[in-house]
Amino acid sequence: MTDSATPTGSAPEGADPEALRQRALAALLTARERTALLTDSVDDQELTAQHSPLMSPLVWDLAHIGNQEELWLLRAVAGREAMRPEIDGLYDAFEHPRATRPSLPLLAPAEARTYAAEVRGRALDVLDGAALDGGGPLVRSGFAFGMIAQHEQQHDETMLITHQLRSGTAVLSAPVPPAATDAGGLPAEVLVPGGPFTMGTSTEPWALDNERPAHVRDVPGFFIDTTPVTCGAYQAFIEDGGYTERRWWEPGGWEMVREHELTAPLFWHRDAGGWLRRRFGVTEEVPANEPVLHVSWYEADAYARWAGRRLPTEAEWEKAARHDPASGRSRRYPWGDEDPSPELANLGQRHLRPAPAGAYPQGQSPCGARQLMGDVWEWTSSDFLPHPGFSPFPYREYSEVFFGPDHKVLRGGSFAVDPVACRGTFRNWDLPVRRQIFSGFRTARDL
CATH class of the missing domain: 1.20.120 (Four Helix Bundle (Hemerythrin (Met), subunit A))
Known part of the structure; x- marks a missing residue:
């Protein structure tokens, strides 16, 4: 070891x-x-x-x-x-x-x-x-x-x-998350300047093996969405024929759409009045200003292509979340080194849904991006691969057996993630077809 x-x-x-x-x-x-x-x-x-x-x-x-x-x-x-x-x-x-x-x-x-x-x-x-x-x-x-x-x-x-x-009546409840009071004045995207930054960690004592070791990555400058993509924005993709245009989809994604006759995110259905969703046993209108949830990597990638953008790489995501240009160091969390609190991020099943896009201004990262921690897991374009110098600990089956092109990386955690299992270096991964997980995304573009 x-x-x-x-x-x-x-x-x-x-x-x-x-x-x-x-x-x-x-x-x-x-x-x-x-x-x-x-x-x-x-x-x-x-x-x-x-x-x-x-x-x-x-x-x-x-x-x-x-x-x-x-x-x-x-x-x-x-x-x-x-x-x-x-x-x-x-x-x-x-x-x-x-x-x-x-x-x-x-x-x-x-x-x-x-x-x-x-x-x-x-x-x-x-x-x-x-x-x-x-x-x-x-x-x-x-x-x-x-x-x-x-x-x-x-x-x-x-x-x-x-x-x-599960089907049946609701058995869980929680208060609604805080509103996004200044969301209307936020820019659609923020700039992350190019240059090196420290990715991963060698000092966080409870970090898991795939987060280690710390190493320097040189990432060219890019723009990234200020907030995760919302349900309203995703509806525009649907209404523009997003699920019927093959050109937006990776081959595996198009096969999934055709085989399962997909027309919207999981748990959504349309009625005469618009889009509805089922959430923990309750049927409700799809909230336009909330980050979209229960989309696969293929759906996130197709939306990004349709929007003329792309999914961020994992390194880009982590730089946007952690790098502080003023000090040149990487933070534990987007807001700094202090542990998460209810004012900083939607974590810990405190709420049973994402907060509106633009919430948690105190939790934004140095580049100005919000909700990089909590609310929804965010798909990246990257395959799940080891950091340079990786060594399995304490057992191979936690990370190493999943490395390769079959799994895509998700970052940032969701409302369902407890703070102990979420930090700026934490890495999640899943198959690109997965939709039942609490996954959303944000998009990026080159300078």
């Missing part, structure tokens, strides 16, 4: 192991509260049902969360014997595709809850005694605990997607 893959550096709170311990404890407790909300809000029948072949039954995610916590915090960190070794294969995401998981002898809801709770109790004891200022790379700076908190929050986002896909 190289230093580029090993978590190093200090947490935002500093090197104090007790501060690190409290940070890890808070992250684990926050994740478990959200897991409980997402699984306690439906009955056992819905927990064990498969609401879409694209997703696991919710009860699989629940036990998988506990199993991964046991594997890493109890076995790998603490060296304890397995609690339930016979279930490891059932909850191995690589052994069983999502579509087949309902046929497995999964733990029943009550048993899954008991197992996850027992693991958590023991894991907190391990955290209480861990030497976070020393030891191996799994323990140092609380990396393994931060990794598990991120893993649980990632599955919480997956479970929220399942909630969106």
Whole structure:
């Protein structure tokens, strides 16, 4: 293992192991509260049902969360014997595709809850005694605990997607996000000057392997949209025949459109009064000023071509989000180094929808772009590839097995992402056909 893959550096709170311990404890407790909300809000029948072949039954995610916590915090960190070794294969995401998981002898809801709770109790004891200022790379700076908190929050986002896909009445609710009070005066695009910047990180202690190491990229100047593309702008693409003009589409995207007879983003349908959408069990008008959601990479790319623009590369996106020309350094977040707060970004399932385009002025980046963090995952034009000097840690299956041209990179997080699993260097990836995820985009153009 190289230093580029090993978590190093200090947490935002500093090197104090007790501060690190409290940070890890808070992250684990926050994740478990959200897991409980997402699984306690439906009955056992819905927990064990498969609401879409694209997703696991919710009860699989629940036990998988506990199993991964046991594997890493109890076995790998603490060296304890397995609690339930016979279930490891059932909850191995690589052994069983999502579509087949309902046929497995999964733990029943009550048993899954008991197992996850027992693991958590023991894991907190391990955290209480861990030497976070020393030891191996799994323990140092609380990396393994931060990794598990991120893993649980990632599955919480997956479970929220399942909630969106399920039919039936609404079981989740949340207040509306803040308005965009000055959006009317914003420019359509902002300039990101050319030159080098530092991409990735070698110091963020809970950064995952694909975010490492920090390295310099020289990016020519470009323009990028001030905000994500809105539903209203995307409707113009639809009305202009966007889904019927082959010239806008990559071959794979055109094949997808034809095979599935696509005419709009997922969950949209048209009635006599205009476009409607289904959102967590509620049917409502599509809000014109909200970032478009549930579009595939192919749809984002086709819109950009239609608009005479393109999707930004991943390096362009990160430079727009992090680079501070005044200091020449890269920030942790678009607004600076401080952790996210409700005034800065729409994160953490605080709201069940994106905020209107132009919201969160305090969260804008140095170039003037807004909502680069939270609201919607943003597709980039880039394939998911390793940073120069990449080395897998602590296991190949998190990132390395996905590298290549099959997966496209998404950046920035969505309203469904918790702050612990979202930062300026965080990288997400998915197949270009995926639409059920909380994905949108913004466009760019050359100087």
